[in-house]
Amino acid sequence: MNIKTVIAEDDFRVAAIHEKFLGNFKGIEVVGKALNGKETIDLLKQKNPDLLLLDVYMPDQLGTELLPIIRKQFPQIDIIMITAAADKEILLTALQYGVEHFLIKPVKMELFHQTIEEYIQKSELIESKQEVDQEFVNQLFKKPTISRDTKESVLPKGIDEITLDKVKNVLETNSSGMSAEQVSEQIGASRTTARRYLEYLITVKECKAEVVYGVVGRPERRYYKL
Structure with a gap:
């Protein structure tokens, strides 16, 4: 685009x-x-x-x-x-x-x-949609969608469903874990944004993080899909 x-x-x-x-x-x-x-x-x-x-x-x-x-x-x-x-x-x-x-x-x-x-x-x-349905309209106008169990599925402020899916997909294709910087490069967003989504996934138990020490001893937080 x-x-x-x-x-x-x-x-x-x-x-x-x-x-x-x-x-x-x-x-x-x-x-x-x-x-x-x-x-x-x-x-x-x-x-x-x-x-x-x-x-x-x-x-x-x-x-x-x-x-x-x-x-x-x-x-x-x-x-x-x-x-x-x-x-x-x-x-x-x-x-x-x-x-x-x-x-x-x-x-x-x-x-x-x-x-x-x-x-x-x-x-x-x-751009991704050719036909319009209510779920699409809800996403476009930032309205909450209703999940299958009839409970409202509302993402917190600052978390967008499209970007969240991108982050999930990136983690799923990298079983060895990724840093926030690596994820940001893959989804085309800033490192701060990537980290916000990764930390959110941890709170909903869809991701875990481990501290890994590099060659020079600088710790790096790596994220893994659960």
């Missing part, structure tokens, strides 16, 4: 930080950066991206003023707003035009990472 992304941010230094951060994700390609509203619309016409990171306060137009134009000309594009604007009316406008997420500056890197990761997972989920 290749998600073409445009960054609309009037501060070129902040835009560069966003671009560098997005470079950590497999499947995300930054195809352009815009410093104002006009450049944003021009870039969308030229690049036809899948995702737009949109600021509100730009020198020629507010990001919220661009939303109706974008929705009319580029109805399929996904939008994540990253802004210092904390005005309720701006948030309501963003919701009205189907913005994926609204991040208020200064944005914590952990939240930024989680937002992009969840967006990628959602995109992969949509």
Whole structure:
């Protein structure tokens, strides 16, 4: 999957930080950066991206003023707003035009990472299905599903079913155990994310961990599927 992304941010230094951060994700390609509203619309016409990171306060137009134009000309594009604007009316406008997420500056890197990761997972989920059923819809809208024994199966916050399945599959194919770093490389996520899923699997008794000492004596936590 290749998600073409445009960054609309009037501060070129902040835009560069966003671009560098997005470079950590497999499947995300930054195809352009815009410093104002006009450049944003021009870039969308030229690049036809899948995702737009949109600021509100730009020198020629507010990001919220661009939303109706974008929705009319580029109805399929996904939008994540990253802004210092904390005005309720701006948030309501963003919701009205189907913005994926609204991040208020200064944005914590952990939240930024989680937002992009969840967006990628959602995109992969949509691409993987040709037909829609209720389970698919529940996953898409983050609704709890009902298990076979009629009990609600609800994953804790920060644990996504698709990524969890990826981690399980990786562990199943490596009986000698894996480190969090190795798992992160296999699933295309950060080491912190991989460790969070691995530790969750330990809590539900689907995985175990052992401390292994390497050649130089540095301990390494390795995970094994039960």
